[in-house]
Amino acid sequence: MKTFRIFRFASPASFYPLAGHLATISAVLAIVLAVAGLYIGFFVAPTDYQQGESYRIIFIHVPAAWMAMFTYVVIAFWSLWALALNARLPAMLAQALVPTGAMFAFISLWTGAFWGRPTWGTYWVWDARLTSTLILFFLYLGLAGLRAAIDDPRRADRACALLALVGVVNVPIIYFSVRWWNTLHQGATISMTAAPKMAETMLTAMLLMTFSAWAYTIWVALRRVRGIIIEREAHTEWVADELRREGLLR
């Protein structure tokens, strides 16, 4: 029976305090990992023999690009769950991830442009990888816009879930674009089947920054979902208690 105790967190009232604790742990992890990653990235990792110092953009570009894709897949997963089981919390979690996913998609495009200029000689090309990532950014904006356009949260959940599920097809296109098309963008930075092509310290810094981006996303999404839960569960007694704790309700 102990196995099923975890399902009690499917209730917003139970998940709310858990999200608070997990957000604090994630915040600490994100900061520690980012400090370690930036230290190794800037002070330990050597200069690249081809790209010089400009390659150091990799420590934020690759984690941002991975997080933008991964976050969208997670949004699609929660959306499917919400649609299939008509569940509230997964829809709220999907909603909470959208702004952070959009931020990472933007950072991925921005840093890619500033890496592309010294490497390729241009900030932008209508290349398969870049264009599909731009589409991902627009999908995030679409999700945010669609939600803002619908007043009823439950209807907005369903509409956004459908868009998320349709849009998720873009993620494998982004990932495999460098294989399917002849692009200016380099191939995969890390492969599960081959040894890494970069120095160990470069890889360590990049992975630390990636884990930091994960922890940051969890931190921010959990903080955001707490706000969403409070608003949507405003009619409940436990939210009244929370408002009393905040000194807003007598």
Add this chain to the structure above:
Amino acid sequence: MKEWLAMGGHGFYIWCSYGALAIAVGVELYLLKRGRRRSLERALQHRTEQEWS
């Protein structure tokens, strides 16, 4: 220090990238903090409207 910041002539590209990330994270955290307060206020407003109706 000046040499380190110059990043072998690529300082502009590197600091524009890291700067954008710092600004984006800063804005997101600020909006998050403001959003929490607004959520609590909206919840309070909802409850007040409910009590009146």
